[in-house]
Amino acid sequence: MTTQVRPYRGTDEAGLVRLWNASMIYDRINVTVLRTRVLLDPNLHPDTLLVAADNGGAPAGFVLAIRRRVPLFLQGLEPELGWITAFGVLPERRRQGIGRRLFAAALDRLAAAGCRTVLIAPYTPNYFIPGVDPDAYPEAMKFLEKLGWEQQAAPVSMRAELTGFQIPLEVEALAQRLSSEGIEIRPVTAADLPDLMPFIAETFSWDWYRFAQEYLLELFGRGADDLCFLVAVQGGRIVGYCQQRRERFGPFGVHPSLRNQGIGRVLLFRCLADMLTKGFHCAWFLWTGRDAARLYEMAGFHTVRRFAVMRYVVP
Ligand SMILES: CC(C)(COP(=O)(O)OP(=O)(O)OC[C@H]1O[C@@H](n2cnc3c(N)ncnc32)[C@H](O)[C@@H]1OP(=O)(O)O)[C@@H](O)C(=O)NCCC(=O)NCCS
Known part of the structure; x- marks a missing residue:
C-alpha cells in the first residue's frame, strides 16, 4: 500500500x-x-x-x-x-x-x-x-x-474557580489609593476609543489590537452582555486595560512606566468580580509567561496546562 x-x-x-x-x-x-x-x-x-x-x-x-x-x-x-x-x-x-x-x-x-x-x-x-x-x-x-x-x-494556561469570589479588602484599598493618585479603573466608554486603540497597538501588539477590536466591535456594535472591558485612566489618558468574554479572561496590560503599582491587580480583580455577577463561575486563559502567572495566582488561578x-x- x-x-x-x-x-x-x-x-x-x-x-x-x-x-x-x-x-x-x-x-x-x-x-x-x-x-x-x-x-x-x-x-x-x-x-x-x-x-x-x-x-x-x-x-x-x-x-x-x-x-x-x-x-x-x-x-x-x-x-x-x-x-x-x-x-x-x-x-x-x-x-x-x-x-x-x-x-x-x-x-x-x-x-x-x-x-x-x-x-x-x-x-x-x-x-x-x-x-x-x-x-x-x-x-x-x-x-x-x-x-x-x-x-x-x-x-502556561491557567484557570480560576470564581464561585464565592470576592475582591479582597487590600485590593479595594489599592483601588482607593490609585484613585487618590488620579488613576481611575472603570468600564470602557465610546469616548475612550480614540485614545485606547492606538494605546493598545503601540504599547502591546497588533495582535492585541485585533483581539480588543473583536470584543469592542461586539460591545459597541450589536451590544454584548457577556463581556467586560475595563480601562485604567490617568489624567484623561489610557494607561491600562483588561478584557474578558464569557469564561475567557484577557489579555490585559498596563503601560510599562506604570507597572508594579497595583493597576493590573485592580483591573484583574474587578473584571473577575464582574464575571461572577454575569453568572460565569470560572475564568481561564490559554497563554501567559511566568511573571504574569504570579499575579494570576494571587487571584486564585492555577496552571492547568503547560506548553513548549x-x-x-x-x-
Ligand atoms: C507526533 C506524531 C505526529 C508522530 O507521528 P509518526 O508518524 O508516528 O512519526 P514518525 O514515524 O515519522 O517518527 C519519526 C521519528 O520520530 C521519533 N518518534 C516518533 N514518535 C516517537 C515516540 N513515541 N517515542 C520516541 N520517538 C518517537 C522517532 O525517532 C521516529 O523515527 P524512528 O521510528 O525511525 O525511530 C504522532 O505521535 C501523533 O500523532 N501524536 C499525537 C498528536 C500530537 O501530539 N500532535 C501534536 C499536538 S501539538
Whole structure:
C-alpha cells in the first residue's frame, strides 16, 4: 500500500476532523472550527495543509502549516516566519515514518516560500494552542526533538474557580489609593476609543489590537452582555486595560512606566468580580509567561496546562 503525502481536498473534511480528534485528543474540533479557523483563514494555502493518505483512502496523518499571505495590520507579513499549528497521525499508523514525511513536505514548502524559522504553534490569530503540551502529547515532543526542533518558550494556561469570589479588602484599598493618585479603573466608554486603540497597538501588539477590536466591535456594535472591558485612566489618558468574554479572561496590560503599582491587580480583580455577577463561575486563559502567572495566582488561578513553544531553524 502506498501512502501519499498530498494537499488537502474538500472531500477530506470528515476524515480530517476524525483524524484530528483521534490524534490531538486534548484539542478536538468540529467541522465548524475547521471551516472557520482553518479553511477560511486568508493565510491558508492549500499546499501547506497536507494529508498522508493511502490510495483513495481517508487521511492517516496531517500537518497544518501556515505562512502569512496577508499582513497582520502593521506587523506586516513576517516573511521569514512560518508556523505549524496542528499535526497528527492515527494511533495505529504511528512509527511508520508518516509524521516525518509530512513534516519534510511542509518544511520544504515553507522554506521554498522564504521562511527561515518555523514555530509550533503561536500563530496569530488562528492558533489552537501556544505550543506542544508535553503532558498531553509526549510522543510529539520525542518526535520533534528527533527532527531537530528546540524549545523556545514555556507558557502556561491557567484557570480560576470564581464561585464565592470576592475582591479582597487590600485590593479595594489599592483601588482607593490609585484613585487618590488620579488613576481611575472603570468600564470602557465610546469616548475612550480614540485614545485606547492606538494605546493598545503601540504599547502591546497588533495582535492585541485585533483581539480588543473583536470584543469592542461586539460591545459597541450589536451590544454584548457577556463581556467586560475595563480601562485604567490617568489624567484623561489610557494607561491600562483588561478584557474578558464569557469564561475567557484577557489579555490585559498596563503601560510599562506604570507597572508594579497595583493597576493590573485592580483591573484583574474587578473584571473577575464582574464575571461572577454575569453568572460565569470560572475564568481561564490559554497563554501567559511566568511573571504574569504570579499575579494570576494571587487571584486564585492555577496552571492547568503547560506548553513548549518549539522552533525549527531552516538549515
Ligand atoms: C507526533 C506524531 C505526529 C508522530 O507521528 P509518526 O508518524 O508516528 O512519526 P514518525 O514515524 O515519522 O517518527 C519519526 C521519528 O520520530 C521519533 N518518534 C516518533 N514518535 C516517537 C515516540 N513515541 N517515542 C520516541 N520517538 C518517537 C522517532 O525517532 C521516529 O523515527 P524512528 O521510528 O525511525 O525511530 C504522532 O505521535 C501523533 O500523532 N501524536 C499525537 C498528536 C500530537 O501530539 N500532535 C501534536 C499536538 S501539538
